[in-house]
Amino acid sequence: MSTTVPAASTTPAAFQPPLRLLTGPGPSNVDARVVAAMSKPLIGHLDPVFWDELLVMADMIGTVYGRSDGASLCLSASGTSGMEAGIVNLVAPGDTVIACSGGFFGHRIIEMLRRRGANTVELTVPFGQHVPVEQVMDALAAHPEAVMVCVVYAETSTGVAYPVADLGAALRASGHDALLYADCVTAIGGMPIEADEWGIDYAYACSQKCLAAPPGLSPITLSTRAIDRLGRDGMSVPYSLDLAEHLRFWLDRPMTYHHTTPNLQYYALGEALRLSLAEGLNARYARHADAGAYLQAGFQERGFELLADAGCQLAQLTAVCVPEHVDGKAVQAELLGAHNIEVGGGLGPTAPPIWRIGMMGVNANRPTADRVLAAFDQVLAR
């Protein structure tokens, strides 16, 4: 039998992606310095020089999360794995967990809890709203055995912000020792996170939104009491997501091998974190707030409605309701095809017709908002 390898002439042409403005729900565009960081020399994941950089990164991730005690690190996986790692490490099958949902990602947490075999108390609200803190506290009073409360700080599917600081304060005032678990995927680098002050025990995020690094990494943070609960009662945790192993890899020296890290991705995230800190976190949050408010005012002046209630509207993600007579998907396709602008649509089968527009990372500024608004004007005028 012949084993001839096809001739080189059949090799496909080099991939050349178009230059897009990424103003959807993520990824967002990255700074040239972040891309350049990925062309630095590759070294191994057990090289002591890389170990030192991991410690620097752990420190920067802790700063962005507002964490001084506990531990912060990064998973070599996307935000979804950060979501799942918190559940499989902190929830044993049969544990009671209170989970809040007003959108796609809140529902995903509930689905992960179901697969973990948790006894989930589901608190759900319509898209555009968040579960009131009082309702969470009522559920906790009814379920004193609950081990964790889960919320999505910035619900990317609806543009709604959760009042995590208020929930943390209410939890502490109640004296209940349930852990507070917060999805910070769309929040990190774009709005304040104060893990210590608000009492967040476990939070996870991603690299590709307001931090403006390439996708595929999940910075996480744990409080001291969350760390103390790892491996509770010998519960079984998938090896790749075992946070006790990750903590050893990231923070113990000499380093213990856990997995081969995607080091070039880490260089990029390290550079994006340095750029965020050099800008100043408060200045960065103010820039996101200004860009989001400006974009939202632009849509409202044009007569569009926003999905999120005004009191909980995120700046970095705006869900604009598609008017009845407009084909939202066709508009998205034309923005992409004719203007090289990516915006998102509704996420999941139950989503209302919306466009989701991100003002994230390097794109969080008024000129970018103007470019998006002008493109919408042109497409809708047709």
Ligand SMILES: Cc1ncc(COP(=O)(O)O)c(C=O)c1O
């Ligand atoms: C709020 C939220 N949580 C979780 C995720 C999952 O992150 P990833 O797609 O990086 O796995 C996303 C992704 O957009 C998100 O917006």
